[in-house]
Amino acid sequence: MAPGAIETVSKNTIAVANRKLGDESSHDIVLKSFRLLVADLCQQFNGGHPGGAIGMAAIGIALWKYTMRYAPHSPDWFNRDRFVLSNGHTCLFQYCFLHLTGYKAMTFDQLKSYHSERVDAFCPGHPEIEHEGIEVTTGPLGQGVANATGLAMATKHLAATFNKPGFDVVSNHTWCMIGDACLQEGVALEAISLAGHYKLNNLTIMYDNNQITCDGSVDLTNTENINDKMRACGWNVIDVEDGCYDIQGIVNAMDAAKRSDKPTFINIRTIIGLGSKVAGTAVAHGAAFGKEDVANMKRAYGFDPEQFYVIPDEVRAFFKNLPARGDKFVEEWEQLVDDYSKEHPELAKRFRARMAGEIDPRWQELIPAKTDFPSKPTSTRAASGVVFNGIAKNIDTFMVGTADLSPSVYMYWPGAKDFQQPDLVPARGEPGDYTGRYIHYGIREHAMGAIANGMAAFAPDTIIPVTSSFFMFYLYAAPAVRMGALQHLRAIHVATHDSIGMGEDGPTHQPIELATLYRAMPNIHYIRPADTEEVAGAWISAIQTKGTPTIISTSRHSLPQLAGTSRDGVLRGAYVLEEDDAATLTLLGVGAELSHVAEVAARLRAEHGVRTRVVSFPSWRLFEAQPLEYRRATLRRHSTRVVAVEPYAPNGWERYADAAACVTRFGHSLPCKAAYRFFGFDADSLLGKVLGYLERVKEDELLGREFVEL
Amino acid sequence: MAPGAIETVSKNTIAVANRKLGDESSHDIVLKSFRLLVADLCQQFNGGHPGGAIGMAAIGIALWKYTMRYAPHSPDWFNRDRFVLSNGHTCLFQYCFLHLTGYKAMTFDQLKSYHSERVDAFCPGHPEIEHEGIEVTTGPLGQGVANATGLAMATKHLAATFNKPGFDVVSNHTWCMIGDACLQEGVALEAISLAGHYKLNNLTIMYDNNQITCDGSVDLTNTENINDKMRACGWNVIDVEDGCYDIQGIVNAMDAAKRSDKPTFINIRTIIGLGSKVAGTAVAHGAAFGKEDVANMKRAYGFDPEQFYVIPDEVRAFFKNLPARGDKFVEEWEQLVDDYSKEHPELAKRFRARMAGEIDPRWQELIPAKTDFPSKPTSTRAASGVVFNGIAKNIDTFMVGTADLSPSVYMYWPGAKDFQQPDLVPARGEPGDYTGRYIHYGIREHAMGAIANGMAAFAPDTIIPVTSSFFMFYLYAAPAVRMGALQHLRAIHVATHDSIGMGEDGPTHQPIELATLYRAMPNIHYIRPADTEEVAGAWISAIQTKGTPTIISTSRHSLPQLAGTSRDGVLRGAYVLEEDDAATLTLLGVGAELSHVAEVAARLRAEHGVRTRVVSFPSWRLFEAQPLEYRRATLRRHSTRVVAVEPYAPNGWERYADAAACVTRFGHSLPCKAAYRFFGFDADSLLGKVLGYLERVKEDELLGREFVEL
Structure with missing residues (x-):
């Protein structure tokens, strides 16, 4: 040629x-x-x-x-x-x-x-x-x-x-x-x-x-x-x-x-x-x-x-x-926007706000108070929808999408319109258009993460992309999530099925070591909320934190609403859920297992006379940002023995606890409750583990000064 | 139709x-x-x-x-x-x-x-x-x-x-x-x-x-x-x-x-x-x-x-x-193999050995003794070639490949023949064939990991695939590496450029948090050797460990050969490099930075009178498999203050150390030495960090009982 x-x-x-x-x-x-x-x-x-x-x-x-x-x-x-x-x-x-x-x-x-x-x-x-x-x-x-x-x-x-x-x-x-x-x-x-x-x-x-x-x-x-x-x-x-x-x-x-x-x-x-x-x-x-x-x-x-x-x-x-x-390009365009402002003043106002990265402050009012949340047990993935769908619907800044898990992630709000190409006529009979803010990424987790970065990079906070999938598949997306963190691009990743409690899908889908990655990755907030109130805290943190992506890690299965949980506590990363000044034991609970921990604490007190306090610990990174005094007062490592409970690899819990009930092997395909039982995370098993640990450290002084996996 | x-x-x-x-x-x-x-x-x-x-x-x-x-x-x-x-x-x-x-x-x-x-x-x-x-x-x-x-x-x-x-x-x-x-x-x-x-x-x-x-x-x-x-x-x-x-x-x-x-x-x-x-x-x-x-x-x-x-x-x-x-299929095939054994006895013998997953035991003799290694400074990526190329060349079990980084990974042995399709005539002029054992995977890290799993799954140890790339890109491959670990499929992953010392390529290529993932992942050995002798240990571990994949994590830049390093030590995960019964301080060094640690220890003793011992710590997982007594005697946490040194996220070092010189942000594009200086991992900076830490814990008793990032 x-x-x-x-x-x-x-x-x-x-x-x-x-x-x-x-x-x-x-x-x-x-x-x-x-x-x-x-x-x-x-x-x-x-x-x-x-x-x-x-x-x-x-x-x-x-x-x-x-x-x-x-x-x-x-x-x-x-x-x-x-x-x-x-x-x-x-x-x-x-x-x-x-x-x-x-x-x-x-x-x-x-x-x-x-x-x-x-x-x-x-x-x-x-x-x-x-x-x-x-x-x-x-x-x-x-x-x-x-x-x-x-x-x-x-x-x-x-x-x-x-x-x-x-x-x-x-x-x-x-x-x-x-x-x-x-x-x-x-x-x-x-x-x-x-x-x-x-x-x-x-x-x-x-x-x-x-x-x-x-x-x-x-x-x-x-x-x-x-x-x-x-x-x-x-x-x-x-x-x-x-x-x-x-x-x-x-x-x-x-x-x-x-x-x-x-x-x-x-x-x-x-x-x-x-x-x-x-x-x-x-x-x-x-x-x-x-x-x-x-x-x-x-x-x-x-x-x-x-x-x-x-x-x-x-x-x-x-x-x-x-x-x-x-x-000259800029000048012409500024003139165009000025003329546009005269012709379409309301739209232009919104456009200028979006260009400036201003998020409509109504988002805060759109999150119900704790007392307005349904009191019945709810999965935190569903709670995430409860907390966020109203915001997504009303605040144009958010473009929400999923890697083909709409039925699982609860991110589709009533009336949501797809971002879609004009030649496609989806089921509801209207040709697609690009005004939609719900994105079907397909089964393309890695590209989803990287495309979200691209949308976020268009201009600071003009668009805040929200992605969603199973937590385990954020390993597919990890190189992109990392690039977002590195670039201070704010995407919010909603990751459900975040523990062995996700059940039958088995070890390929049960995240054991993945949280460890995101807790170690610089400039990203990994948050595991325990109930609807903590989900609210996770979303508030994600939306108000500029320049840092957030992973909101949620459960597949229903969790009880706990009396002591607090969105403000989530913002501090960890907080005391149940205090006891005379306690000798502190239990750290996280996300889907916090209610198990609370149950174990109650039984330790009632059945074994162990003065036990409980800390909810949704985010290490947020906790690390707190003053030293707050951290010491929350953990009380110097006056209590501290045991963390999480069915994940323990790596890193050593900083906050003397021992951890944890998982150091891959998962197992079992229904939710059976999986918790199999791995020893039901209340009975946990109780036994904690009591056994308290016995063992009495007998072996050195062990008491070493981190112990339970 | x-x-x-x-x-x-x-x-x-x-x-x-x-x-x-x-x-x-x-x-x-x-x-x-x-x-x-x-x-x-x-x-x-x-x-x-x-x-x-x-x-x-x-x-x-x-x-x-x-x-x-x-x-x-x-x-x-x-x-x-x-x-x-x-x-x-x-x-x-x-x-x-x-x-x-x-x-x-x-x-x-x-x-x-x-x-x-x-x-x-x-x-x-x-x-x-x-x-x-x-x-x-x-x-x-x-x-x-x-x-x-x-x-x-x-x-x-x-x-x-x-x-x-x-x-x-x-x-x-x-x-x-x-x-x-x-x-x-x-x-x-x-x-x-x-x-x-x-x-x-x-x-x-x-x-x-x-x-x-x-x-x-x-x-x-x-x-x-x-x-x-x-x-x-x-x-x-x-x-x-x-x-x-x-x-x-x-x-x-x-x-x-x-x-x-x-x-x-x-x-x-x-x-x-x-x-x-x-x-x-x-x-x-x-x-x-x-x-x-x-x-x-x-x-x-x-x-x-x-x-x-x-x-x-x-x-x-x-x-x-x-x-x-x-x-009947099996019977006919067994007959075929029997006839084949008569016609081609030598080949059939090899075939039967491969089917049985027997690795030619000569591999052990093909690794030079420590004294036979070149004494000059060598990057551990090059050392990996020194240790393994002879094995790859002579032992048919290994199929070695790379995601397009042949010049960087040193896995191509002299005379290696590519695995290649017959219609392709590569540069040397011969049509390709499938007997070759060097695989150009292309820039497809994720598929490389998953294809390696497939080769390993053909039959236990009939083929041991070896993959190679930059360490950072094992984040791309991570979902496949995980599936290999989950399935007990033995692939060996050779990952170079494993620290900020890889230099100019900058934060996108400098692994900060990635080792944390692989140290937490079940059933995989992540090994960071410090010199050629430790590389030998890493390869021995990888080759003799059935059912568990290994990542051998190597440096881009040259490292000195250290007197005290030991392949046997690597097999134990961590070992004492320099002992001192009266020591008050233990420094944990890893991989590319072990020589920095040895230098700091020498200066602490000589210039500051601090009795310091040094532990080389190439693999957490291998160390965890050692008896408690060995672990206690190696770390001596109860009689010395222990400081880990590694330009990675610290998560998990809390188990082994009281403090760590670590990196909690993303990297920076700088030449190797400048990068170490910038992040405070040159000997001068490290010396200052360690001395400062020893001072601080004297002043704050609680701090001495908490993990400190330096």
């Missing part, structure tokens, strides 16, 4: 004529300078990932110079196009373009911080959301594709909600750069399938098809027909044959993408490390080329091999107009 | 004529009885998953009666076809066929244990590998597809290694049943891509296409063209229009699958819960139908509504021949 030609495979893609670019004469020098800049930056500390960034140079020019709508001097402009570098190791690609296009923070000095020992560098080894011009942190492959899907869904939803004829106040496009690796990762494949289903025509993937990964040629491990696969997933596919040089062709493809009625996959053939002697090989991927090779590149390009980081004036001039162009 | 007709889409599929089945007259009664049996079993305890099992009845008949080669009375026959129920919640499908086809353990009494409180039930809520006739434990969706891929790879490899003309001693087929959900899960999509690449024509997926998941119609969330997608991934695709009744059509499709040169995807349209009033809806998925509905089904089928679990004589007769047929 001739350079610049486009194969518009989808019959729905409108053929796009060449758009006059204007600055073609500079392309050659810009490409060369960019490639040498990347090579020099890797050479500086003899490390990094030069090959991909170099191979993608023409794509970057097509994107930042000719296609993307953004404003370097207003990097947080609400309606900017979003760019996601899913192949995050090629970060120099983005850093160099941020520098060239005039992002103020990305000074030349900062650009040179790549791989340096500078602690305040804006150029870490993978792009990080904290830095100007970076939309999401990437690195773990495939995540970016799903983040981009979430960003595009956010646009679709906000546009459907707020745009009015003549007032497209939300109209941005999401551009996602990927490499060969992202197309192999399950999380990306899940998101691709969903993006195709949702017809996210505001999403474009640009595939840096260099057919090289760390191990060598991609065909060592992947020989699928990717174009056919993407088409089968509902994507528009466009090929670009010469992705190293054919800027016009790439621009044409991007123009076509913006006119597609589907998401677009631009398959762009490139050569990794173009110009280097290791071009086209895996060696070009993850190591500096070496001084001589770079010098030879410079000679071949007509540059001085003794000069480094050269950005010729012509290159500066090429990018010079972009900040001003960006300012 | 007419029932029974096959659309053989792949041009390579040989058209298959109808095979005469013989017992067609019984199909109707068998289908009806089977469906009612499933309905009754769910009714018994008013729970379970009836719909899928009922919809798949005809598929099961095609499979167990007409297609699959297996032996109910020799359930572990080496060359049996493997069946994987990836949609494990439909387990009654398998349980009922195991019962009907004559598996001895699956008595009628056992069949009725489904959802009962019986602790020794063979019918848990998902199939479990421990029970007769179950090849792998399934439940978490998508895993089974990848397990089946691993099973098929095991067959390919063993066949290529051991078969000789006229002696196909390994020739079994793998049949994998899936539902709509599995096709949405990333782990399945990764495996599908790899299976297509490897041309695993001994693998057939049977897709129970009922278009229903928990949330309702699949098209709520998935409207892709699955047949096109599978073809794009290199699969042969066959449609069956009437999967509820057309047993002949399904058999024809399975026959065609066995003749394909690619893996085959049989897309079988069924109706979930056929016969129930909730047929074809999500309600049929995960709840019993109710007494009246089941009674009506019985009436409509001409059965007595007052009778339960009825298996008419005609149905018993239909399946009656299967144990004898199976015995």
Whole structure:
């Protein structure tokens, strides 16, 4: 195919004529300078990932110079196009373009911080959301594709909600750069399938098809027909044959993408490390080329091999107009929003509030008081619906979804409307639209987590995504949940079936060690509430905590409502449920088993004369944030023996307890009560364990000073 | 399309004529009885998953009666076809066929244990590998597809290694049943891509296409063209229009699958819960139908509504021949192996040893003595290659692979041959074949873990899969690693870049909380060796521990060889590296930071007069298995203050230490040494932390009795 030609495979893609670019004469020098800049930056500390960034140079020019709508001097402009570098190791690609296009923070000095020992560098080894011009942190492959899907869904939803004829106040496009690796990762494949289903025509993937990964040629491990696969997933596919040089062709493809009625996959053939002697090989991927090779590149390009980081004036001039162009975009858009405010004042007010990340404060009033909750036993998953459904229904900020467990998670509120594509006519007979705030993610837990991150990353708190599944499947989603915590993206994850009490589904579904992961993971709140009141506390914590995701961990089975529980106690992580100043024993209870603990305490007092106090302990992280005095007064480790009760791996309870009734093996398929009995978590068994422990420590003084598993 | 007709889409599929089945007259009664049996079993305890099992009845008949080669009375026959129920919640499908086809353990009494409180039930809520006739434990969706891929790879490899003309001693087929959900899960999509690449024509997926998941119609969330997608991934695709009744059509499709040169995807349209009033809806998925509905089904089928679990004589007769047929399969195969032993005695000897799971004992001699290791500093990832490459090269049991990180993981031994499909001609110019034992999994960490489980499940220790990647990406693989631990499947996972010392790649790649997960996960050994000698210990532990997977966690950067390290010490989990009977302080060091700890200890003694001992602590789980006296003598918690040093989340160190230098935030992109400095893990910083701690506990007696993060 001739350079610049486009194969518009989808019959729905409108053929796009060449758009006059204007600055073609500079392309050659810009490409060369960019490639040498990347090579020099890797050479500086003899490390990094030069090959991909170099191979993608023409794509970057097509994107930042000719296609993307953004404003370097207003990097947080609400309606900017979003760019996601899913192949995050090629970060120099983005850093160099941020520098060239005039992002103020990305000074030349900062650009040179790549791989340096500078602690305040804006150029870490993978792009990080904290830095100007970076939309999401990437690195773990495939995540970016799903983040981009979430960003595009956010646009679709906000546009459907707020745009009015003549007032497209939300109209941005999401551009996602990927490499060969992202197309192999399950999380990306899940998101691709969903993006195709949702017809996210505001999403474009640009595939840096260099057919090289760390191990060598991609065909060592992947020989699928990717174009056919993407088409089968509902994507528009466009090929670009010469992705190293054919800027016009790439621009044409991007123009076509913006006119597609589907998401677009631009398959762009490139050569990794173009110009280097290791071009086209895996060696070009993850190591500096070496001084001589770079010098030879410079000679071949007509540059001085003794000069480094050269950005010729012509290159500066090429990018010079972009900040001003960006300012104009912003200005026009602000004018549009002003006009919109006059025409649609109420809607505009809501829109501005959402842009500012303001959550309608009525949410607090929508949570019933403890005394207004039903007093009958309720599963905490159902309680979660009781607490949150009213908020979800009334507060537009929340986009609630599930990985195909609507009947189990109780997150679907009466009258909830699905986020759905317009060509689909669901059972109720109306065509779908994007105003809906209930998302069927499908059985795609990992993508659900990463898409939620993308929605949260659109703008701080403009959308708060709520995901839901069985707790055990948050292990599938864990890499995405981790990325959310790392990026301070606030998603709320509602995880039911959180103990052996979930029963018959057995050891594959019974979480034993998973809470340990989330209790150790930085910047996330894992909360296991014990009844409806504590569920209220968990939701209050989740909604009022900015910049930190929360997992609300709930039971499948019914739990009694306990007299002493308190939402305020939940906010402190742990609190005294039953006090006794003269107690010699403290029992720590959590979530579904707190009522067992309360029962055991009552029997210890009544039948065995053991003065026992009870602490409810829904969240370690929230508790750690309390003052030392509060923590000591709650646990009373120095005046009582402390025993934790939780059918989980004990790891970490050692900090709060002298012993724990715990589970150190995998679960067992049994009905709820039988499972508790089998693992010794019914009141009878627990009573025996605690009494036995109290006996044993009398006999063995050392044991009393060691952590004991019961 | 007419029932029974096959659309053989792949041009390579040989058209298959109808095979005469013989017992067609019984199909109707068998289908009806089977469906009612499933309905009754769910009714018994008013729970379970009836719909899928009922919809798949005809598929099961095609499979167990007409297609699959297996032996109910020799359930572990080496060359049996493997069946994987990836949609494990439909387990009654398998349980009922195991019962009907004559598996001895699956008595009628056992069949009725489904959802009962019986602790020794063979019918848990998902199939479990421990029970007769179950090849792998399934439940978490998508895993089974990848397990089946691993099973098929095991067959390919063993066949290529051991078969000789006229002696196909390994020739079994793998049949994998899936539902709509599995096709949405990333782990399945990764495996599908790899299976297509490897041309695993001994693998057939049977897709129970009922278009229903928990949330309702699949098209709520998935409207892709699955047949096109599978073809794009290199699969042969066959449609069956009437999967509820057309047993002949399904058999024809399975026959065609066995003749394909690619893996085959049989897309079988069924109706979930056929016969129930909730047929074809999500309600049929995960709840019993109710007494009246089941009674009506019985009436409509001409059965007595007052009778339960009825298996008419005609149905018993239909399946009656299967144990004898199976015995004949086994007998013929044993004869074949006997003849093979005469013709190829050496090969047969090796084959029999592999079948018996005997690992060539020379592996122990292939590990150099400590004194023979290079004394220069080495990364433990490189050391892992030094220790293991000789074993991998010489001991056929090991199939070693990587998720595209060959240059980083050091698992490729000189002369290693790739496991590769015959149509691919890699760089060295020879067509691929399946005898190779080095597997390029691609950037598919999750599938890698699940495929490894499949290979390990083929037969105990016939193949020991070794996977490798960056440690952080074992979070992607975690659901599969967990399933391996749960199933006692021995895979060895080699995880490099295991601390903040991995440097520039930054927080997305720096594991902070991940070790916490694997230390809490039941039945897995997580080992962090400190130098080459400890790496030797880690490998010895991994290779000699049957039924438990191991993660060997290694450093990216060079570490000094330490005088006191010991492989035997590693086998005990923790051991005294530097003793001092009069010590007041014990430092616990692990892996990449053990040398830092030794340096700090030396300076504490020399510069500050603090009598300090050092314990190397590579594995908590191995340590917990030691006698109490050993553990007490190693830690000396009662006579010294104990401080752990590890740049990980501290959760769980509380059991072994009074304080820990640890990390409770995400990492930071910095070169290795700078990262250690930034987080206070260089010797200077650590010294300050330890001295500061010793001062603080002098001043605050309570603090001295609480766990302190440094």
